[in-house]
C-alpha cells in the first residue's frame with residue numbers, strides 16, 4: 001500500500017510544493033534525508049515517528065515555524081528539520097524569543113525561556129510545540 | 137575555539153561602529169560641568185542622554201550632605217550589611233523611602249541592577265512562574281537566568297498577552313510573579329499599569345514594578361507610575377534606583393509583606409556586596425527631600441519633555457509612542473543611527489545611541505533623556521541641530537515630514 005506526503009521546499013522568495021507517493025518505509029527514508037519540509041500527509045502520519053498529536057499535525061506546526069523563519073533564510077539553503085535556528089539562519093536571539101511568543105499565541109501554549117534555551121533545531125522546536133499542545 | 141571566537145559577530149559590528157571615529161560606548165567625559173554640560177574631546181557639550189531627570193547631581197544641598205557625611209563617617213563601609221553592619225543612615229534612608237511610598241518595609245541595595253537581580257531571582261523560586269514584559273531591562277533578564285522558576289515573556293505593554301499566559305497556567309501549583317516597569321528606558325513609554333494590575337488580581341499573581349525611570353517624574357508626589365495610576369496598594373513590590381532622578385547610585389525595594397525582612401538573609405546581591413557608602417546615603421536622603429519639597433522640578437521636566445517631543449515631532453521625526461522623560465528617536469538602521477549620533481557630537485550635543493541587540497524589535501534609536509534644568513533655548517537649539525542633520529542624512533525628507541510620529 002502506498003502513502004503520499006506533500007513536501008514544501010522553502011527558499012527566501014518561494015516555496016515549492018510537491019506530492020510524493022511511496023511505500024511507508026521508502027517514505028520514511030525520504031523524510032529523514034530530505035532537505036525539505038513535510039507539511040502535509042495523507043493520513044499515514046501514525047506510522048511515522050512524529051505523529052499527529054492533539055489536533056496539531058506536524059505539518060501545521062512546521063508550516064507555522066517556517067512562516068516565521070523564512071525571512072531569515074541564508075542564500076538558497078532550504079530550511080529543514082535539522083536547521084539550527086540560531087546558527088544556520090540570520091535570526092538573532094531576541095528575534096527568536098519574539099518568534100516563540102508568536103508561536104505561543106498561535107498554538108495557545110507557553111514555552112518557558114529555559115525550555116527555549118535547550119532548543120536548537122526546527123525539529124526540536126516542533127517537538128516541543130507538539131508536546132505542549134498534547135498536554136493542553 | 138578561542139575565548140573570544142563566540143563574540144566574533146559582535147566584534148565585527150563593534151568595529152563598524154568605531155569606523156565613524158568615535159566609540160559611542162567609550163565616550164570620555166573629560167570634565168562634567170553641570171547636569172547639562174560636560175567637556176568631551178576638548179569641547180563643551182550639551183548633555184541630553186544622562187538620565188539626570190531632575191538635575192540633582194549638582195544640587196548644592198545634596199552635595200553638602202555628601203561632603204558632610206564623608207567627614208563624619210569616612211569614605212566607605214568596606215563590607216556588606218550582614219558582615220559590617222548597618223550604619224544608622226542606611227536604616228534612616230530605608231525608613232524614609234518606606235514612608236515616601238506609605239509601605240511598611242524597605243531594603244536598600246548597592247545598585248538598582250542588583251536590586252532587580254537579587255529580588256526577582258529570590259522571590260520567584262523553584263516551582264513558581266515568573267512572567268516578564270518582553271522589553272524588560274537587562275537586570276530583569278539576568279534575574280531570569282538565575283531563578284529556578286519557569287520564565288515566560290509576554291508582549292510589551294500588552295495586558296491581554298499577560299492574561300493569556302496566566303490563563304494557560306491553569307491550576308498548576310506555584311506562585312505567579314509578574315514584573316513590570318513604570319517607564320521603559322528605550323522609548324520612554326509607560327505601562328498600562330492599572331490594566332495589568334486587574335489581570336494580576338484575576339489570577340492572584342504577585343506584582344513587582346520597577347520605577348527606575350519614573351521616580352520623581354510621575355505621580356503627584358513623584359512616587360512613579362504606581363502613584364499616577366493609583367495602584368500603590370496593589371503593587372506587592374516596588375523597585376527603583378538612586379542613579380537617575382536622585383542623582384547618585386543605589387537601588388531599593390519597598391513592600392508591605394510582613395515577612396519582607398527575610399530577604400536580608402536570602403538575597404545574595406544584598407548579602408555579598410559592600411553596602412552604599414555614607415556620602416551616597418546622605419546625598420540620596422537629601423535628594424528625596426528635594427523631590428518632596430520641589431514639585432516644580434517635575435512640572436519643569438514635563439514642560440521640557442513637551443518642548444523636545446513636540447519640536448522633534450513637528451519636524452517629522454518618528455518618536456516613541458508617548459511623552460516621557462526619555463525621548464526615543466527612531467532611525468532606519470544602526471549605521472544611520474551611529475552616523476547621526478556622531479554628527480550630533482560634532483555639533484556639540486551628547487545623546488545615547490541604542491542599536492540591536494540592546495533595543496526591542498531590532499530598532500535603532502537616538503535615546504534622549506530630558507532634564508528639568510535644561511533650558512528651553514538648549515532644547516530648541518537641539519531640535520534645530522537634529523533637523524539639519526536629519527535632512528543631510530536623508531532621514532527627514534518630504535515623505536517623512538508628513539509622518540508626524542507618535543500620539544498626543
Ligand SMILES: Cc1ncc(COP(=O)(O)O)c(C=O)c1O
Pocket residue numbers: 247248249250252273275317321346348349377378379385386387
Ligand atoms: C528599568 C531599569 N531598571 C534598573 C536599572 C538599573 O539601575 P542602576 O543604575 O541603579 O543599576 C536601570 C538602569 O539602567 C533601568 O533602566
